[in-house]
Amino acid sequence: MSVWDDVVGQETAVEVLRAAVADPAAMTHAWLITGPPGSGRSNAARAFAAALQCAEGGCGHCSACTTALAGTHADITVVATELVSIKIEETRSLVSLAQRAPAGGRWRVILIEDADRMSERTSNVLLKAIEEPPPRTVWLLCAPSPQDVVVTIRSRSRSLALRVPPVEAVAALLVSRDGVDPQVAATAARAAQSHIGIARRLARDPEARERRARVLTIPGAIRGVGDAVLAAGRLVEVAQAEAAAATEERDAQEKAALLRSMGAEGAATLPPSLRAQVTQLEKDQKRRATRAQRDGLDRSMIDLLSLYRDVLVVQLGADVELINTTLDEQVRTLAEASTPEQTLRRMDAIGETRTRLAGNVAPLLAMEAMTIALRPQG
Template identity: 35%
Template structure:
């Protein structure tokens, strides 16, 4: 008897498919008012910390505009059964382009930045006549990833926008974009979600995670649903325990435990675990810096002055970015990061 085919993989939840948008009613109202007032700016810069719903807002706006701005509801909601919703969700809408990092055809690896050729392709797309709607819409996610040439090419589009073209730029750190790009966009600044909002979303998005772990993830997610999902995911608890054991042993660092952790995070396929570990480590350092600044009763914080904790936090971020961006040895990066926790040490950045 032939084996039954495996069940279809469910669509990974993400901004393209999200029906709900929590905590950003002011941004929705601002866009809706501009649309209804006939004052729709050609470019909108959606800024705020990672994981709080910026891309979800961008796709919500895109769907609504491509559907013709139906109704008077400022939530800009479309039912999942709407043709525009379905086409955007599966990436088949002919009037929507999404500009993001993609695979380098020569190396087969994901690029670390958005390159100029992709922006030029986007410019050609925006000059075309809309196929199904009244608008051509482009989402740049995130604009932070544009390299200098790509940023300058995007600036040319913003300076001379084609008619009936709408650009939605997602940015985790808008202040790092070119001032000339920022000045040509209308700003929608999103704030981190409240802990209760994050917890409620986790209940929906991660129902299989034990309630206690969902609550703990929401409490330390800093208002980011994306971060909360990562923290609530499989393996995050083990990483948090391993890191806490390291912190508890300071000022000493157990070399056997350090090498075991580095081996685990340096293995093939552990890139996301490495990124999560480095983020958790920076969080731990930031907590000690705050304790050092306020004179709190924290044994670990007292091991070094505030200025040193700040330098360690900054250098750990640089080490994480360089390791991911340049595909450096993750095992060595973990060992360097753990060594930097000792008083007087700093990360050995290649």
């Protein structure tokens, strides 16, 4: 057992990180770990952080390793925002923290899982700390690609690129770590396109599999503009419901905890000074729900892209395995009812919708435009 066990399909990257742990004199003060969604950026960064604190380089069972992986190590700070972006105030507090010597560990490690969610202004706050770090501080920044981080940060960090892990490696991890049935694990890993987190959710949550299955019935159910508009509404409603389910209980607990800390639990009205704190919390919770909804819609579009990818494979007669192996009949029906050019146009429409959503376009309008583009062409 070691801290690297869950970093699947990244042998080359792990070798680089192991070498850095083994030679502190050559240790880089800032790392930019990049890779497509699901490649395991966060897993690799957390494993690296644990190995840096371990006297044996990541044994996986000592106190340093177990606390690091559990997120309770005193000298490892992890930032994983659930909002649309990382706040500048939060970054300033990290810069101050970086100046402190480790409390008891070998290094002070600051891990930012969503470095791509820092605005240019926020990144500039971080720049000085990365340019002139204390000798025992290490920054670990994670992002989908180097281009998602401002060039000034990028140029001062050591880049480490991860790749999409093989389906077989992800399935094997689900079997060994989570006890998932091998056949279910293989299907989930393939449907998730090797995204480790999504594969785990699909393998363990029947409702998640059912939601995905419903999304993939949409192309076959659209016959005209009316069907397209209804389908778009359903997609947005499902995403909103999932976001509410994921955040509602937590929102209530956070608000209750805040009121309790201010001594205002059960109060009918709040004085203005306390009301401002509650208002700020509610704004943050709304931003978190917005991101959860966007992420849910984006996942639906990725699933639709996987379906049309399979349709194109069949249309071109390519000798490539399907992603949605359980939907062979549906894929072939869609392939027979259209041309490769039409399939590519539909995939472009989905990709354009993903871009629009990232640019704060109203979700319902964006989804309606997309589903209308998916309707059969006469």
